Amino acid sequence: MDQPFDLVVIWAGIIGFAVMMYVLMDGFDLGQGILYPFAPDDHSRDIMMNSVAPVWDGNETWLVLGGAGLLAAFPLVYSVFLPALYIGVFLMLAGLIFRGVAFEFRFKANTTKYLWDWAFAGGSFVAAFAQGAVVGAYVQGFETSNFVYVGGALDWLTPFTVITGLGLVAGYALLGSTWLIMKTEGELQQWAYKITPILLIAVLAVFGVVSLYTPFVDQGVLNRWFNGVSIIWLLPILALYCAFLVFRAVKKQQEGMPFVATMGLFLFTYLGLLASKWPYLVPPDYTLWDAASAYESQLFLLLGFLFVIPFVLGYIAWSYYIFRGKVKGGYH
């Protein structure tokens, strides 16, 4: 490479960051939808929805950034994943549409309010499942030839991706319940304390299945983890430590810690996944460098990002600050 420095790794970091931001932030609000049918009563559902109403569309913007950012920095990912996951992407989008409009419509409906409850719950579940299946499909890899996807429409749908799909549903529900612990009080908060350990156990179960299963479907992953002890073993250990922190914090009825520790659990699991697959971005054939766009395009966008992103993070933080504290009634 004749460029002064390698932007590909920097871009891997930026996209990785955007995806993580999306998972954490839309995770807790998709989680509200997943938990919706099980909420104690209708009043609780109002509060659950209100707790995320001011921020959900900002959260989903990270998904759009992930999509557009991939097209900019790693176009091969965009042009292989989306055709390969064609049906799954449609289901995810349909889910996001229904849950997105439910925010506006539910509060304006009377007799049809229960329909929007179901749209919110069903849409959130389907979107979360589809995203989890994408993670599974990434681990499985894609059938490509000459930089083009050549597999079938439903190749991605396997028992493994169903498990990862359900795993992410449980994970988002966990983010959602710990968010509720932080943002609510009284009966709803007590309910969230009660279900959090159950959700955590479900997440850990999937975590275990995936960890055991992945090395057997992918020789590269097996070698990475079992050819001697390396620093990456710290990642699953830290993830499990975070899970322990969630348990302990719930037991002690702490309010902020469960959410923070759940974010840690997500972060270290995600880093562990990336460590398994590095440097393959479109497995099994293409690495980060194969998938990257032109140097001048990466540079052009990077310069803008360095300038704009601090502002973006600043005013997002500010908008969260405005809506800080416990959610009582509605600001709708």
Added chain:
Amino acid sequence: MELDPLILSRIQFAFVVCFHAIFPVFTIGLASFIAVLEALSFKTGNPIWQRLSKFWIQVFAVVFGMGVVSGIVMSFQFGTNWSNFSYATANFLGPVLSYEVVTAFFLEAAFLGVLLFGRDKVPQGVHLFAAIMVALGTFISSFWILAANSLMHTPDGLVLRDGLYYVASWRDSIFNPSFGYRFMHMALASFLTASFVVAGVTAWFIMQKRELEANKKALSISLWLILILAPAQVLVGDFHGLNTLKHQPMKVAAMEGNWETGTGVPLLLFALPDQENQQNLFEIKIPKLASFILTHDWDGEVPGLNEVAPDKQPPVFIVFWAFRVMVAMGMLMVLFGLAGLWLRRGGRYLENRTFLNGLRVMSLSPFIAVLSGWIVTETGRAPWLIYEQMTHAQGLTPSLTGGMALFTLIGYIAVYAMVFSAGVFYLMTVFRGGLETANAEHVDSDVEKAQRPISAANANLEGGL
């Protein structure tokens, strides 16, 4: 029957993009209107500005929500159905769309939350700032997306190597030859859309004698805007047409229904273009007028479709008629602007029921005009995805089958039909509730009893249907 993924993908893209386009074209203009209302409220302290603003923010919320969710679909369409196109153009398209996200979408999303829910949580000046940021975000967004779209019409500043485009000049590719015209045309279209919707809804309120003081002001503002913007749009549209003539002559030939290059070409008021036989049926024409409009010379030369092979021509019938619908809407808008001016003396525009009813109907006209305008420009580019460089067929996703495309096409139609009918229904509820409901005591407050302010206030409305 063999299902053709190409045709199905084109129908799907046309469908999802048309469905999406109607929301931003309204919200871009409405965001500015709200920002102006908030500014007037801040400056004068007159409570009617805030009454108006609270109502239109409610409308904005519903429409913006539908715009956001249908927009997320758009950002994935390029990859799912047009992966070859995306991959080939990623060096340009990727950065441009990413800039749209970081400079516009986040701005809109973060400040929209404050605009909708933060009135009691931040000082009034900050709330006004949020309104301005949302309006600014909508414009920045249209800047980037129209840069991307314009490049497909008038590619510039790119070099093609081994099937991939590389950006030679960011300035030339972003500010490509048709970008400025398209941006102006679209910006004016957005302002006109908001003006006509505000005018139509307000006319209805005035006929019902509701909140007259505030609604009279809103109608007056929107009619002044229409009077200025509608003729300005005709002018900008003319410049945009001349730009198209220079860069995409076959699109103009299809708009004019002109099969053979010639001088002194007539303007067709009516015709049924027959592409198979390369001629028009039942022409009604004004001699030499097309030449005059396009070249400003009665005997100027106008290109004809015979300059390219029939399989390189756009579908003439669609382009020809969509263009006429757009122009007819534009003319009606100009007429309503002038009528508003004429009726202003003695305040007759507030009394004349024919005029007020006309405004109600006209609130649909900008949407019809915008959609037909986009159909003209997009269909007129066919068979090219990137003008004279890449065809639709070359841009399609190779692994896509007809069955997959049909499945999602039906899926999107079903999903959007449900969402759209619900959206229109709730929008009507907001309209019926009017300024009174939007300003009811408990709206925007954060107290326990107000969990469902809108539904509580509208209980009788939905029940009364």
